[in-house]
Amino acid sequence: MFDLSGKRALVTGSSQGIGLALAKGLAAAGAEIILNGRNEEKLTDAAASLRENGAIAMKMAFDVVDHTAVREAVDRLEAETGAIDILINNAGMQHRGPLEEFESDAFEQLMRTNVSSVFNVGQAAARHMIKRGRGKIVNIASVQAALARPGIAPYTASKGAVSNLTKGMATDWAKYGLQVNAIAPGYFKTPLNQALVDNPEFSAWLEKRTPAGRWGDVDELIGACIFLSSDASSFVNGHTLFVDGGVTACL
Numbered sequence: 001m002f003d004l005s006g007k008r009a010l011v012t013g014s015s016q017g018i019g020l021a022l023a024k025g026l027a028a029a030g031a032e033i034i035l036n037g038r039n040e041e042k043l044t045d046a047a048a049s050l051r052e053n054g055a056i057a058m059k060m061a062f063d064v065v066d067h068t069a070v071r072e073a074v075d076r077l078e079a080e081t082g083a084i085d086i087l088i089n090n091a092g093m094q095h096r097g098p099l100e101e102f103e104s105d106a107f108e109q110l111m112r113t114n115v116s117s118v119f120n121v122g123q124a125a126a127r128h129m130i131k132r133g134r135g136k137i138v139n140i141a142s143v144q145a146a147l148a149r150p151g152i153a154p155y156t157a158s159k160g161a162v163s164n165l166t167k168g169m170a171t172d173w174a175k176y177g178l179q180v181n182a183i184a185p186g187y188f189k190t191p192l193n194q195a196l197v198d199n200p201e202f203s204a205w206l207e208k209r210t211p212a213g214r215w216g217d218v219d220e221l222i223g224a225c226i227f228l229s230s231d232a233s234s235f236v237n238g239h240t241l242f243v244d245g246g247v248t249a250c251l
Helices: 017-028 040-052 067-080 104-132 153-176 191-197 200-209 218-229
Strands: 008-011 032-037 057-061 086-089 135-140 178-185 240-243
Touching (some): 008 017, 017 032, 017 040, 017 086, 032 040, 040 057, 067 104, 104 135, 104 178, 135 153, 135 218, 218 240
Parallel strands (some): 008 032, 008 086, 032 057, 178 240
16 A cells, blocks of 8 residues: 555655655655756756665756746646656745744745745646546645744744645545645754754753654654555545654643
């Protein structure tokens, strides 16, 4: 049920961090991979790293916040290389600062990157999946879909929106044979969190706050992603799966 052989997966924001880890995991389960990002050089290196491990991988650079560019890119992929069976909406960003001083431009950029991108790529891929009567979409939310911390209120709002948009996508598209779910990572060692990883005070607080007592490793997200991308989750829809070491389970 977990075999992804013969499936093709588009992973946005996959030149590094969680996106690249998920791409490698899906490839190990048998899927062909389409990497996406804006930096051609980083995408080339990421694709090479997958191929070195025997994966079938290609890359396509486009900006996920540009609705027209996204639709054109997805249509081109479908027409020229074949069906996108799995979409992992991973592209995202963080911007920290006191809410009372948070710049409106930064707020809008964060919302476009974290929320509009999920709509843009999700809609473009779903149009083709609906015609085939099948498809898997996995949106990457965050533990901040359920919790908040000082200095990241807009990010928290954006990830709450991703979780609820996931429910809406499932509600509209389940009747066409699509499963749309989300993964909500807790605190993982990624480039996005590097400043926090390097902060001894924060790391000590996090380890005490997390029942598992540590940061997560990005490879620990792979199992959840394979599950939600495979036939094993054929009746799972609109769900946000928290992979957080127990952070949301306790006070």
